Amino acid sequence: MHQTLPFLFVVVIVIVLVQMLAKKLNVAYPILVVVAGLLVSLIPSVPTLRLNPDWVFFVFLPPLLFDAAWSISFKGLKRWWRIIGSFSFLVVFFTATAVAFFANSFIPGFSLALGFLLGGIVSPPDAVSAGAIMKFVNIPKSTATILEGESLFNDASSLIIFRFAMIAVATGQFIWSEAIFSFSWMVLGGVGIGLLIGWIFMQAHKRLPMDAPSNIVFTLIEPFILYWVAEQVHSSGVMAVVTGGLFLANRRFRILNSEARIRGFSFWQSFVFLLNGVVFFVIGLDLKEVVEGLNKAGVSIGDGIFYGIIVTAFIIFIRIVASFIALFSTFLFRRSIIAPDFSFKKAWSTPLVLGWTGMRGVVSLAAACSIPVYLDDGTAFPQRELILFISFMVIILTLFVQGLTLPFILRRVKLNRMIKISEGEKSFETQLRRDLWQFSIKEIEKKYHHHIEGNVFLASALAKWQQKLDTVEEALVNAETKTVYLELLEAQRQFLIEKNKASHIEEEVIRKEITLIDIEEEKVKLL
Template identity: 40%
Template sequence: MIHDNLLLIISLLFVVSMLTMLSEKLRISYPIFLVIAGLVISFIPGAPHMQLEPDWVFLIFLPPLLYGAAWNTSWTDFWRARRSIILLAVGLVVFTASTVAFVSYMIIPGFTLALGFLLGGIISPPDAVAATSVLHGLKVPKRVVTILEGESLLNDASSLIVFRVALATVPTGHFIFWQAGKDFLVVSLMGILIGLVIAHIMYVVHRFFPTTPSIDTALTFIAPYLMYISAEHFHYSGVLAVVSGGLFLSFRSHEIFTYNSRMQTTYVWDTVTYLLNGIVFILIGLQLQEVTNGLGNYSIAESIGYGVVISIVSIIIRIIWVFPGTYLPRMLSRKVKEKEPAPSWRAVFIVAWSGMRGVVSLASALAIPLTLGQHAFPARDLILFITFVVILITLVAQGLSLPLIIRWLKVEDDEDNVKEQNTQINLQLATVSLDYMTSAYDGEIINFRPFTSLKERYERIVNTAEARLRDNDPDMPALEHVRTYRKMLLEIVNVKRIELQKLRREKDFPDELIRSKERELDLEEARLRDSP
């Protein structure tokens, strides 16, 4: 039995990798492609029957995925966009849950308002991975990406709190707003506090204990589970514990990690989060048969109709919320108007259209108990099916149309501004390096060629950066030579790789030395490709 389960997991990982490569070839965002692929696979005769356990998602998948997202989020950018992020992650979640609650209460026979809030809490949070993967490689302003990533970090917590409060009110059928608001604040604040306390403990361990890169990497995987389980044990928000702790440690990472710890941790986390995301999205598609089989008294046609209506309502609600939420504060507050750049309506629409639902919604729906007292939980199967329809419609329809809309609207990114800022940083770093060399190693620069060569290299960096920052510089055509020079260096790296492969086949040198040289080439190529 263990061997069969292990083979199934390994096969799933292999299928995810193959399908992701195919999605790259077809230029379709991999979450969308994997959901559709899982949907198709579920109808193949003899396909394995798979049931997604909500406890697995919340305990195994959610902590590392949230922690990885928090770690890759800039705290500075997050704080600058905090007003927009909170309006979406808290305000929009509550607005969506409330609207969906009343709409479902009106259109679905026998649906109580408490069940409506339960459904609203389930489908209110957009998925983090879906939005960022769809936007990956597309030219959109950095602030748009920051807002969507920041929203996705917090909205899971907001929606899960609404879900829990609504679940507790289903037996009585009464939803008390002031009590829900109080519970929301307590659960949120205590979750943040627990996350920060554990993050400070991990900070001390990383910084003052004799760790190695492998230990540092292992501790980064222990931390999110420790934060999540600790907060959930006391019935507070494990999601906010992970997010707050991850943001704190990410902000302090330059103090607690050496360069090799940062590199190793980054590579390992990239691989793990990719595999976890891939498995989750293909499992969503594989759930359709399980969801359909449990519909019970509701017909598939009726259930699809309810799902389509709720999907359209969810999409419209986001658009209605985002535009006033963007422009009204600028009209009402001079401070906001002066501090924040005027947003383009095109960029605002991209934020409004990026409301794809995903794994948290499905896991929440699956977490609804099977029974309520001595009876079956009311409308559980219908809520599950509606959730699946909303995920499918928003993920596929909005996800596939988003790149087309971005091109149609001709959304302008801020790539030129980012390049200019990058050049300014290069100029400042090269300038202070030159100043230090001339003051501390003046004699060596005069007498030893390696020192002289390094000084000349930094002088070239300074000259190139200054030329880039002068738009009307007469030597600007020289920038084309800089690009050609970088192209040549990349070609030389490739030539070196080919030669190393030849040396490996000849077996005249130790394989460890060959691998060391390959790592040097990897770092050199990364530096060349990341330069503007």
Template identity: 50%
Template structure:
């Protein structure tokens, strides 16, 4: 490990440089990282990067899922719950079935259990790749909300399938009623454990005398605690992290100070940036070891590549059909229930169906397949073939769909759906409401101070047009205290407004909450 330490440092620097290049040429960075890893793997003398299969989930998945849940909007998730739920659960399950049937029919020696295992590995699309691509092109808010929400939940559903398939392969048995009870516990137990663990950390950080550094450390520990506790109880660790992350994200203003939120955001961005970069470059670096394993199984490189391309075609075709099917189901359902999309159009499924790039979760699941079955000396059947097929799926979907998706988005020209109020109108509404709330607070609670303080009178004059910055003001301790109360009133107003107004884009609300946190930080420096 220490002998290769300089190589790992160079690798991290290379990841940073490649992501800078990707941003410059406007290409999704997962594509460049995978191709770079593939190129590096053919350089003679390059160290083999190995990670214990039992540790791959616990190292990478909890923080990546937690950060994704923290960044997601519960309001948007709930608004698009039907389409998100159908893609995250129904489509993932149907995809796993399709992969299992095709693998069983065309891959010699591949049982249905192994097919389901492969299906569980490759069924979830990768959120990181999609968000990296969407950063360079403008898409309607509803599309990004659906994709982000789907990515949160499809990992959990696919990994549940993966776990049951692993048990079936190891034991050779599948008792449906036992599986149904286990599935119910995995889902419900995972959600409950995640929320309870999140509640514990919320109370701990709220009542204990923590500072910014302690809050950040606890935030890094939280997803691992959720995952480990749930897995120890044989529930879904992924669902625990997702549900707990959403719970804490919703209550973030109750237990974290503005300083902890601001600095924690920077730390988490760096951690997730590094983890994603490492995972995607590992995909390319792992190819030589996978191909050598194929030779040991007596499977030719061309034959295995053909299987990988076949499974990739099944995944792409299945998602496109599912996207069109969602429109048909929505048109039928809207006659009986209220649906979020009251006017589904034919262009949206093209984009939704083509955002099926595979990545981090698929790689982590494939690498976690054990070399031996249980504690025996029996090799896990077709492990190297499963790894290679997963590699082909990730590579082809990233390169093919990842490079063509921006072109497709520009060609399709999706309508600008009026799901939210226009940004200018929303910002004006927020500024006006914040000004009225601040003026009402001052006139009700501090009328005497308003008469005596020139600075407070100056504040009242500027509140009607913008959120004030205290950068140029020399505030006394008394005025600072009043100003802090004003900022807290504004924060609570924004949170109430976001919860009560469905058409307000939460992203804009979070921008203003971020400004309030910054305002509090600047005031501390005075």
């Protein structure tokens, strides 16, 4: 413990430093964190951090999915639910089936059941990887919503495939009736448990006299309880967490006050960053041990790399094919939502980008690591080390190849507008602000006009809103204006810091004023 604990502290420091470097290089940090883990594993006498799958499933996965559910647009989910559902379930099943037959045909010693096991592991794109990489690329909001929504739900379908494949490998048989019943219960039960427990927590947030810290603590324990309860009744913990998270996120403005939302956002941003960093670091750190296991199993590293490359190339190809199928299906069966200027000649880029964004990550890693060393009868689990190595290869190759090339691809191709959209995203944002200012002016003149006289604050607010309404958006907030204003806020901060040193004013008063400046700075950055 005295050796491992300092090493964990060093790991956290390394993750933070690597994230700084990734930001400077404009690269998604999970990619560099994996490299850092791999380099650290080469250092002699480094403590071994074996990734316990229970830790991933019960400690890492629930909060990561819960945070993703809070981050995604619920309106976007409803708008794109057909294509999200297709990618989350149909494409995952299609990919797993294709990988099963591919592995059975091209990898010696792989039965169809082992092929489905591998397919269940590598079929789901990762929410964490996709989210981290999409922050560094300019991608249309609709495409981003589809990718985020898909990665929320596909974990459940892939883990169901993985679970049934494990049974087939262990028992040598597969009963379709039981599988269909179990699948239905896992999905429907997970959704039902998520809604029920989400409703209970919503009532707790609304009715209990909570402050911001207690509200944040409740949001921290919610994903773990959702996952644990669902798993206790052999349902899908993933579906429960995602459903409960979406239920609560859609009601955040009714159950959390502004202080809890602001503080909670900062807390969850740091917490999720730490969880992501540790997971991806351990991926790189454990690769050395996976390679050693492959050698002990009598499989050459060259063969393992070859199988990893062909499986990775195959699942990328399958995903691109599935994306084109989704495009044609939408055109054939949902013509009412197709944009008038839609052209098949120009539309090839959209399914290509959708197909190229299938980075694998934490779920694939946890599923691979959860394969037991021995079957119930005491015999060694067939092809375990090779499956583990191929899974690691798929994760690393998709992160590096797709993650590093996606920004280049998006710069080179122009995504064709396929779905009807009335106006650009920026014009909606501008109009929304103007509507808000207009409403504010009418509201204060209608209900509080008698408070304006003699009230400098209200009069100033009214004048500010009127000035914004009368000013062209580009002239109001441009890059130069924003830079000057942020520099002014920084000068105000420095003034208060010096004031704190030179005066007898209580430091809490100074801190409160600096907090207000910080909030104002964040507001300006969002403009």
